[in-house]
Amino acid sequence: MKFVDEALIDIAAGDGGNGCVSFRHEKYKEFGGPNGGDGGRGGHVFAVADPNLNTLVDFRYSRRHEAKRGQHGMGSDMFGAAGEDITLKVPVGTLINDAETGELLYELLTPGEKIMIAKGGDGGFGNMRFKSAINRAPRQKTPGWPGEKKSLKLELKVLADVGLLGMPNAGKSTFIAAVSNARPKIADYPFTTLHPNLGVVRVGPEQSFVVADIPGLIEGASEGAGLGHLFLRHLQRTRLLLHMVDIAPFDEGVDPVAQAKAIVAELKKYDKALHDKPRWLVLNKLDMVPAEEREARVKDFVKRFKWKGPVFEISALTREGCESLVQAIYRHIRAEQDAAAPEAAPDPRFAPDPE
Template sequence: MKFVDEANITVQAGAGGNGCVSFRREKYIPFGGPDGGDGGNGGSVWLVADAGLNTLADFRRQRRFRAASGAPGMGSNCSGRGGESVEIPVPVGTVVHEESTGEVLGDLVEPEQKLLVAQGGIGGKGNTHFKSSINRAPRKFTPGTPGELRHLRLELRLLADVGLLGLPNAGKSTLLRAVTAATPKVGDYPFTTLHPNLGVVELEEGKTFVIADIPGLIEGAAEGHGLGTRFLRHLQRTRLLLHIVDASSHEGEQSPEQGARDIIHELKAYSDELAAWPRWLVINKIDKLVQGEERELARRVAVAIDHKGPVFAISAQSGTGTAALMKAVGEFLEAQARARAEALAQLPPGKRDGRPF
């Protein structure tokens, strides 16, 4: 299935049924009074997070969703049947926006989580409600209210703990293959990765974390060139970025230092918040360097981008250094989770937010 991470849909909730005007008529009760029932409520439209989905591609075929309207009231004080609601499955990690205003209506980050996106109309009142001591035979009723109509923009942000960031051919997909069971496409040409890939890293202690391979950035990506910025939103779910730098530049090619600077420039152009995310520098393809040269290269790249965080030198192809990198990542995520749990414990119960980072 083709990966799709944005979709526009229209949802229409059902209208409420009209109230009924009716009078009780029986053989020996000629003036039985009003007995008109209420109309049924219209069905609502809900979005439901489905762990079995990983793309919004289904919304390319169906973009309009309508819930059933409520039935009108009937005599003998019978209320109309309520309209059936509609539940629309979406991938976990879907952010829901009002298309016209851009307002965020909700963020579905847990399986089976539900979000009401269109409220059904309220059924009208039958004439029974309007009887009084001075109006014994009311012919008044109220119509049902219309259901909400909304135009929504769905945006999928993948749930991953770690995101891989770098130029095309930096070796992000190869690293994902090396440390997880994922099998992303790997090739020696730009844009091998056309959509994000996820993999689960299993540590020796039995602990796991999810890592995401994001399509490579190129110069001018913030202005719409290339593939990368379309998927940068997925990095906003992560807790750590691994900036992968290709150490094997050849004569006439862009230097690793300049390539690293280009990535930081595009990251800042896209989002200052994302540029300030926890980020580690990973020098890849050191198997193509003279032994010991990776230390000097790592120093030069770190200076070029003013990097103050951890620096690792690895070869995703041969596996050199990957185990140490993943162990360090696992320890970082575990420490971060402990710090968050301690911070939450200090808050009053009503202020706590149990959602993931």
């Protein structure tokens, strides 16, 4: 399925039905009085977060979404039926923005969360509403109110705990395939990954986290070079970034330190908040470095990169070092979750007696 993370749509809630002018006509009742009912409300437009979706491709080819209008009021005190609502299914993590102003209107972050994004118009009043002591035979009615109409921009930011960051061919796809259930395309040429891949990493029973792999970044990405800049938004909700570096590039003229510095610079240009997220350095492809040279090469990289944070040495291909990295990631995520959880209020039944 084609991965689409942006879409423009037009939505229209249903108009309310018109009120009715009618009078009761019964045998032996010459002046039966007004009995025109109200019109029904127009249909609402809802959006619901569907955990089974991971792309907005359905909205790329279906831009107009309209709810039904309400039924008009009728005689015999009959109100019109409400218009049928419509529900748009979107992936979890979808932002709904005003297409004209760019204002963020709604955010769907919880599976099954449902919100009204356009309200149907109320129905008009029938003439029975206008009956009074001085107006026994009203002929007034009101039309239905129009439903809301909006032009919206849908934007998907995948929900993941960990984001993989790095140059093309740094081994991100190999890593996510080694530790999770994801099966991304892996090949020996740049830009094999063309869209984000999500993988669930199982650490133990009921213990897991989600990893997002985005297309590799290159220098100039913040100005539009390459593919990764299109998908950097998918890292904005992560708790941790893994900066993966190919410690043994095939081309001898390539300096891994210069590449790593370029990635950090592009990250800072794109979004300062994303740059300031917790970030760990993962030196990959150790299997390509002779065992007697590994320690010296890692020390040289860390020194020239001037890195002060956590460093992990792995080989995604042979899975060497992957298990310890996965366990460290899970401990970090759990610690963040525990720190963010609100403290439980003390039970008043066990509160100490006031002195």
